[in-house]
Amino acid sequence: MPRTNLFASPFDIETPPGAEGWEKLYPYYLLYSDARRDFEDDKLWFQDAGHWPEALYPFDTIFYEFAMLCISQYNSRVFLLPLSMGIDFRVLNGYAYVSPNPVTDPEVADERAAHFRERAGYYYDNWDRLYANWQQKIEQVINETESLTFPDSLPEMVDLADVIAGKDQTVGYEIMKRYHRLIQLGLRAWQLHFEMLNLGYAAYYTFFQFCKAAFPDITEQTIARMLTGVEVALFQPDQEVKRLAHLAVALGLGNICHANMPAEEMLQAVNKHKNGWLWLEALERAKEPWFHFSTGSGLSHHDAAWIEDISVPLGFICDYAAKIQAGETIERPLAELQAESEKLVAEYEAILANDQDRHAFREQLSLARRVFPYVENHNFFIEHWHHSVFWRKMRELGQLMKTANFLTEAGDIFYMRRDEIPTALFDLMSAWAIGNQGRGDSYWPDEIAERKKIMAALKKWRPPRLLGEPPQTITDPFSIMLWGITTEQLQQLLTPWEESHNTLCGFAGSPGRVEGLARVVMSASELSIIQPDEILVCPITAPSWSPVFNKIKAVVTDVGGMMSHAAIVCREYNLPAVVGTAEATLRIKTGQYIRVDGHGGTVEILD
Amino acid sequence: MKNRKSKIENPQSLYTLPFERCDADAHARVGGKNASLGSMIQADAPVPPGFAVTTDAYQKMLATNGIDRQIYNLLDKLDPADVERAATASQTIRALIEQTPIPPDIEQAIRQAYANLCHQCAPIQNQESKIENRKSKIENLPVAVRSSATAEDLPGASFAGQQDTFLWVVGIDEVLRHVSKCWSSLYTARAISYRIEKGFPHEKVYMSVGVQKMVNAKSAGVMFTLNPINGDRSKVVIDASWGLGEAVVGGEVTPDNYLVDKIALEIIKRTVSPKAIEYKADPQNKRVERVEVSPDRQMAQCLTDKEILTLTKYAKIAEKHYGRPQDLEWAIDADLQPPHNIVLLQSRPETVWSGQKRKSITSGQKSAMDYIVANLMTGVRVKKKEEDK
Numbered sequence: 001m002p003r004t005n006l007f008a009s010p011f012d013i014e015t016p017p018g019a020e021g022w023e024k025l026y027p028y029y030l031l032y033s034d035a036r037r038d039f040e041d042d043k044l045w046f047q048d049a050g051h052w053p054e055a056l057y058p059f060d061t062i063f064y065e066f067a068m069l070c071i072s073q074y075n076s077r078v079f080l081l082p083l084s085m086g087i088d089f090r091v092l093n094g095y096a097y098v099s100p101n102p103v104t105d106p107e108v109a110d111e112r113a114a115h116f117r118e119r120a121g122y123y124y125d126n127w128d129r130l131y132a133n134w135q136q137k138i139e140q141v142i143n144e145t146e147s148l149t150f151p152d153s154l155p156e157m158v159d160l161a162d163v164i165a166g167k168d169q170t171v172g173y174e175i176m177k178r179y180h181r182l183i184q185l186g187l188r189a190w191q192l193h194f195e196m197l198n199l200g201y202a203a204y205y206t207f208f209q210f211c212k213a214a215f216p217d218i219t220e221q222t223i224a225r226m227l228t229g230v231e232v233a234l235f236q237p238d239q240e241v242k243r244l245a246h247l248a249v250a251l252g253l254g255n256i257c258h259a260n261m262p263a264e265e266m267l268q269a270v271n272k273h274k275n276g277w278l279w280l281e282a283l284e285r286a287k288e289p290w291f292h293f294s295t296g297s298g299l300s301h302h303d304a305a306w307i308e309d310i311s312v313p314l315g316f317i318c319d320y321a322a323k324i325q326a327g328e329t330i331e332r333p334l335a336e337l338q339a340e341s342e343k344l345v346a347e348y349e350a351i352l353a354n355d356q357d358r359h360a361f362r363e364q365l366s367l368a369r370r371v372f373p374y375v376e377n378h379n380f381f382i383e384h385w386h387h388s389v390f391w392r393k394m395r396e397l398g399q400l401m402k403t404a405n406f407l408t409e410a411g412d413i414f415y416m417r418r419d420e421i422p423t424a425l426f427d428l429m430s431a432w433a434i435g436n437q438g439r440g441d442s443y444w445p446d447e448i449a450e451r452k453k454i455m456a457a458l459k460k461w462r463p464p465r466l467l468g469e470p471p472q473t474i475t476d477p478f479s480i481m482l483w484g485i486t487t488e489q490l491q492q493l494l495t496p497w498e499e500s501h502n503t504l505c506g507f508a509g510s511p512g513r514v515e516g517l518a519r520v521v522m523s524a525s526e527l528s529i530i531q532p533d534e535i536l537v538c539p540i541t542a543p544s545w546s547p548v549f550n551k552i553k554a555v556v557t558d559v560g561g562m563m564s565h566a567a568i569v570c571r572e573y574n575l576p577a578v579v580g581t582a583e584a585t586l587r588i589k590t591g592q593y594i595r596v597d598g599h600g601g602t603v604e605i606l607d
Numbered sequence: 608m609k610n611r612k613s614k615i616e617n618p619q620s621l622y623t624l625p626f627e628r629c630d631a632d633a634h635a636r637v638g639g640k641n642a643s644l645g646s647m648i649q650a651d652a653p654v655p656p657g658f659a660v661t662t663d664a665y666q667k668m669l670a671t672n673g674i675d676r677q678i679y680n681l682l683d684k685l686d687p688a689d690v691e692r693a694a695t696a697s698q699t700i701r702a703l704i705e706q707t708p709i710p711p712d713i714e715q716a717i718r719q720a721y722a723n724l725c726h727q728c729a730p731i732q733n734q735e736s737k738i739e740n741r742k743s744k745i746e747n748l749p750v751a752v753r754s755s756a757t758a759e760d761l762p763g764a765s766f767a768g769q770q771d772t773f774l775w776v777v778g779i780d781e782v783l784r785h786v787s788k789c790w791s792s793l794y795t796a797r798a799i800s801y802r803i804e805k806g807f808p809h810e811k812v813y814m815s816v817g818v819q820k821m822v823n824a825k826s827a828g829v830m831f832t833l834n835p836i837n838g839d840r841s842k843v844v845i846d847a848s849w850g851l852g853e854a855v856v857g858g859e860v861t862p863d864n865y866l867v868d869k870i871a872l873e874i875i876k877r878t879v880s881p882k883a884i885e886y887k888a889d890p891q892n893k894r895v896e897r898v899e900v901s902p903d904r905q906m907a908q909c910l911t912d913k914e915i916l917t918l919t920k921y922a923k924i925a926e927k928h929y930g931r932p933q934d935l936e937w938a939i940d941a942d943l944q945p946p947h948n949i950v951l952l953q954s955r956p957e958t959v960w961s962g963q964k965r966k967s968i969t970s971g972q973k974s975a976m977d978y979i980v981a982n983l984m985t986g987v988r989v990k991k992k993e994e995d996k
Contacts, residue, residue: 082983113980121976206979213968215841215868216834222871347870351840353965360968363975511873599875 007466009041010092018457022094025058025451027417030065030091044474045090045097045467050559051299053539054523055094055458058451059394059414059421062183063299063387064089064096066190074194075476076101079120081198082113084476094458097467100476123199127370131196134374138192138381145185145389148178150396153403154432172429175400179425182393183418189386197378200371207368210361214352219511219599221571226344227368228337233377237293237306237384238546240286241313242330245320247282251275254325259318263311266318289385295524297542298383301395301414303524305388315528316547323550330550376568397421404428405441407448415451416444465582504581504588508601509560509567512576515595515606516553518588535596537588541566549573554596556584556603570598578603622664622716625723626657626819636661638755638815647951652924655940655950656727657750657819658720660786662757664713665814668790671710674703678794679810687803694796701791709783721782721818724748728820728942747777749821749890754789758812775821775893782818789816820942822952823888826909827852827938828862830918831957832869832926838960840932843869843919847910849900850885852936852952860884863909867919874915881905914939917949925954932957 010032015022023031032040052064072086085101103109123130151171158170169177204227211223248254253273257266270276287307295312296303306313320330345365352358398413406428407413416424424440431438519534521527524545530536532551539558546569549555553575557566560579570577576598578584588594588605595604620628629637629645637645641659648654669675681696709717725748753772771792773785792798793814802809828847833840846855846862854860861880868875882905886895910918918937925933936953943950 082980084983109984113984116983117976117980120979124976202979202983203975206975206982209982210968210978216837216839217866217875218841218868219871219873219875222868222873225871344870348841351870353967356969357967360973360975360978364978367975511875 007044007468007470008464010045010090010097010467011037011041013092013464013467016093016457016461019093019454019461021450022454022458025094025415025417025454026056026061026091027419030061030089032090032092040090041468043088043099043468044470045099047463047465047467048089048096048098048559049463049465050540051297052096053559054300055455055461056091056096057301057414057455058417060300061091062186062418063190064091066187067193068098070187070190070194071198072101074198079123079199080112080115082109082116087476092467093461093463094455095461095463099468100474102471102474102476120199120202123196124203124367124370127196127374131374134192134196135381138189138386141185141188141192142381142386142389145182145189145386145393148182148185148393150175150178150393150400152396152399154400172432175397176422176425176429179397179421182390186386186390189382189390193378193382196371196374200375203364203367203371204375207364210364211348214357214361215348219508220567221510221574222344224568224571225337226341226348226365227372228341230338230369230373231334232373233380235376235546236380237290237313238316240290241316241547242320244279244282244286244313245317245324245330247279248317248321249324251279253279254321257314257318257321259315259322261318263314266314267310292385292388293380294384294388294542295527295545297540298387301391301411303387303391303542305384305391307388308392319547319551401428401440401444404431404438406438406444408445412444412448415448415455462586502605504556504578504584504603504605506556506578506581506584506601506603507560507567508598509555509557509577509579510570510575511598512554512574513595513597513599514553514576515593518556518590518592518594519552520585520588520590522585535594537584537590537594539585541569545569546573549575554598555579556581556588556594556596558582558585618712619716619719622661622667622713623720624659624661625720626654626659626817629659633659633661635757636663636815637817638662638757638813640753640755641815641817642755644817644819647925647928647954650924650928652921652928653947653950655820655822655938655952656724656943656947657817658724659755660713660717660720660816660818662813662815664716665790665816667710667713668704668707672707674707675810677703682799682809685799685803687800690796690800693799697794697796697799700794704791704794705784705787709787714783717783717786717818718779721748721750721779724750724818724820747890749775749777749888749893750782751817751819751821752776752782752785752789753817753819754792755815755817756793756812757815758807775890776818777890777893786816786818790814820940821888821890822851822938822940822950823942824851824938825941825948826850827936827952828855830922830935830937832922832932832935833957833960834866835957835959838963838966841868841870842875843867843922845910845915845918845922848882848885849904849909850887850898851895852938853886853895854882854884856936865910865915867915869919869923872916872919874912877908879906879908882909910939914949917946921949921951925951929954929956932961934958 011034051067056064068087068089075081075087076085083103085103088099088101090097103112154171207227208220208223211218251273252275253270256269256273261269267280270279291306291310291313293306294303295306295309304312323330349358349361352361394413395410398407398410401407401413401424402410406424413421424444427438427440431440514535516533516535518537519530521530521536521538524542527545527548530548530551533553535554535556536548536552537556540560541555541557549569550573555566555570555575555577557577557579558581560566567577567579576596578596578598578601581603584603588603593606595606597603624633624637626641626644627648629641630649631642631646633645634642637659644654644657669678678700681700685693685696687693708714725746728748751772751774771789773788776782776785793812799809802812826847826849828845829852830843830845832843834842834844836844845865845867847865848855848860848862855862860882862882863880864878865874866876867873882900884897885900886897889896921937922933922935925935934955934957935951937949937951940948940950942948
């Protein structure tokens with residue numbers, strides 16, 4: 001049969017120069033392989049730039065793999081979504097490519113639907129209790145992860161006390177055990193991530209669809225406004241820095257710092273002030289757990305958490321303090337949001353055609369509101385809190401390997417594959433036990449130097465958004481909701497870009513229309529260069545970027561659907577957003593004058 | 608019940624009443640049309656400013672010099688079938704009313720009310736450059752003078768289409784003359800015959816007159832309190848063009864079109880079209896003139912976002928006020944100060960969608976779970992069938 005493939009085959013993609021041998025950075029099952037070429041060629045693969053926008057470090061595939069495994073098993077085997085099995089996943093030239101696996105037999109779909117009703121129905125009916133359990137479970141996982149310590153070097157001899165106690169587990173044994181436990185708890189965190197999320201999204205999405213049918217053209221922001229007005233952990237870190245900004249102003253500390261001051265200097269200046277100790281105590285209290293908040297998505301090891309890079313929240317506090325002193329209001333007034341939410345609900349309900357419609361509206365609203373806190377909060381607990389602890393533990397282990405001369409830098413551990421680390425640890429422990437040099441200190445530094453070169457080459461490469469053969473219909477609801485894969489987007493990606501062409505289409509993530517100067521930001525580390533009133537153009541935003549949303553005029557992202565973080569946060573902040581444009585960061589240059597239409601979902605380059 | 612007399616402390620408020628005071632209590636004194644304008648204002652939906660000349664003025668005028676006795680004599684024993692005699696009686700009565708000078712205290716009250724209106728409507732911006740313009744407006748505000756009849760204790764009386772409206776009335780002398788003409792319009796041959804046929808005594812029917820500023824529209828148009836495309840009642844749809852509403856109503860331009868969520872108060876969609884011509888007021892010649900729109904304004908949005916949202920608010924008020932979807936005419940008046948410059952001119956019941964049975968979006972009583980399963984069973988088509996070959 002002739003290939004009708006409109007997108008390139010994964011097998012036709014060449015290795016970027018300098019990245020030869022990149023395959024060894026990833027486990028065998030993540031690679032496209034000739035052994036199953038026909039199968040792989042026949043599927044549509046889209047780059048999951050929303051979650052993994054950059055080339056994956058060898059170790060960092062961990063949460064990509066865990067996420068795909070867990071979302072898949074909950075869809076396919078736990079709740080039995082009628083039309084969705086799991087989501088297949090690969091790595092090509094370092095980048096993540098996923099492909100939903102649909103259920104195509106209508107009879108099977110019907111059988112699955114019956115199971116889904118029973119299983120999901122139980123969760124919806126017992127949601128609050130299960131969510132309370134969930135919170136306990138995830139906090140146990142985080143606490144245990146926190147308790148797993150790694151020494152930065154191995155002792156000359158074990159403690160006498162251990163000998164007297166007859167302890168048979170030496171420090172070497174302990175370290176290997178803890179590494180395995182750390183990984184196991186990471187997988188557990190992702191089990192928990194998807195335990196309730198897909199059901200939450202399904203309820204949320206269904207309410208959205210109902211509103212769209214009842215009130216054509218209603219904006220997603222308005223629908224979301226009917227659900228908001230509850231305290232949400234995801235926004236709590238931002239609330240904390242606002243509170244600290246208020247306190248700073250109240251204590252007379254407002255003028256002694258500015259956002260561009262180094263953190264050390266800032267804290268010293270505060271400490272010298274007569275009220276400074278009061279504020280520093282409040283800062284310490286806010287840190288647990290709220291500063292376990294990643295400056296990125298939390299999915300990559302280099303997404304530092306606030307607690308490790310205090311300059312980030314301090315900068316936000318200074319910005320907020322300046323606004324407070326200028327008389328601006330920086331709060332999200334919860335009571336006001338609640339009142340507004342109730343008013344909207346009552347008015348929309350009133351204009352529905354009849355009581356039957358009103359009943360359906362109320363029932364779906366109440367379910368969507370029930371799942372809302374989970375949908376928003378899971379992200380703080382897992383990607384932010386758990387992952388920031390997890391990455392710190394990995395760096396501790398890296399430090400131990402550096403002391404043993406296996407690594408040049410503690411961070412080099414992320415150039416090792418997850419499955420290589422137990423092997424390296426065994427080598428390291430053997431060397432300690434034998435009292436000779438290990439093989440690792442003459443193996444890993446060279447190996448990692450080579451991998452660094454490969455990674456550098458992979459990072460420079462621009463991955464195509466889509467590969468393979470599009471199906472007629474995409475039935476996986478999460479592909480549509482989270483990744484925004486729809487007819488329109490596929491068609492835009494099929495249309496070659498012409499330089500004369502100046503309009504990008506995406507999803508109307510949050511309504512409003514503005515014009516302004518673009519600022520293309522590829523990662524969290526560049527956030528500080530954003531100037532007030534610029535339009536942020538980025539691959540994807542992370543929740544921890546929230547404070548910059550007070551500074552900018554609009555957001556444009558490459559990736560995302562209506563439930564993407566950028567869209568949700570923009571709706572909260574009343575900023576126009578166009579998400580899922582596929583190639584905004586490629587087409588738009590910093591400093592270009594652009595128009596963002598958050599109603600129509602278009603971005604125009606006006607220069 | 609409020610005591611009607613307690614409000615009337617001087618001839619000014621006995622004989623004239625600004626629209627904003629034409630409330631339900633004043634219905635008997637100002638007639639249906641004026642009371643309707645008053646009720647819109649009281650519901651916070653503004654209309655062009657103006658005042659009513661009350662039925663007290665009409666009754667006082669009739670009582671002066673025994674005009675009432677002469678009229679009732681002429682109408683006594685009139686046979687409605689005798690068209691010719693009815694026409695003659697009408698002519699005589701109308702001449703009598705129009706030629707008898709208005710009693711001085713009533714005239715003074717109308718003068719004062721008109722002067723107040725002129726002052727209120729004098730354009731305040733550009734005071735320096737357009738001082739002459741302002742002075743002329745202060746003395747000569749173009750107004751519409753309309754009759755607004757009322758029948759005390761006569762349920763079921765309708766005078767629709769029987770009363771006169773005079774546009775482009777300029778200056779106090781003309782205003783006074785047209786007030787008299789409105790009074791006399793109660794005695795057109797048609798009105799006389801109608802009352803006789805219906806058995807309404809002539810002396811129980813009174814005339815109030817409305818004097819209302821002519822709109823000097825910067826932009827104008829129509830709006831619906833639902834989306835006329837699909838009947839969606841959560842929307843307001845506004846058509847707008849430069850100048851007076853004639854261009855939109857007459858279909859001479861493709862107006863700008865705005866789709867607004869009337870509950871969230873969000874502008875969902877705006878379609879700006881080239882608006883080549885506009886109608887402008889020409890008070891000197893007592894007419895409107897059709898002029899070309901300068902190229903730079905043709906593609907400009909003719910309403911600000913704030914104006915769009917304010918209009919939406921007024922549309923909601925009108926819909927609530929009349930208890931059903933409405934089709935409205937509106938204008939932005941260049942002579943008035945924001946926020947009073949946005950005015951409603953007409954409100955009619957919407958007929959297309961309101962007449963149909965509302966379509967339910969649910970089929971059968973379904974649980975939230977039914978909806979979720981239905982959604983999960985629906986995919987998104989990503990390519991057309993023929994491409995698959």
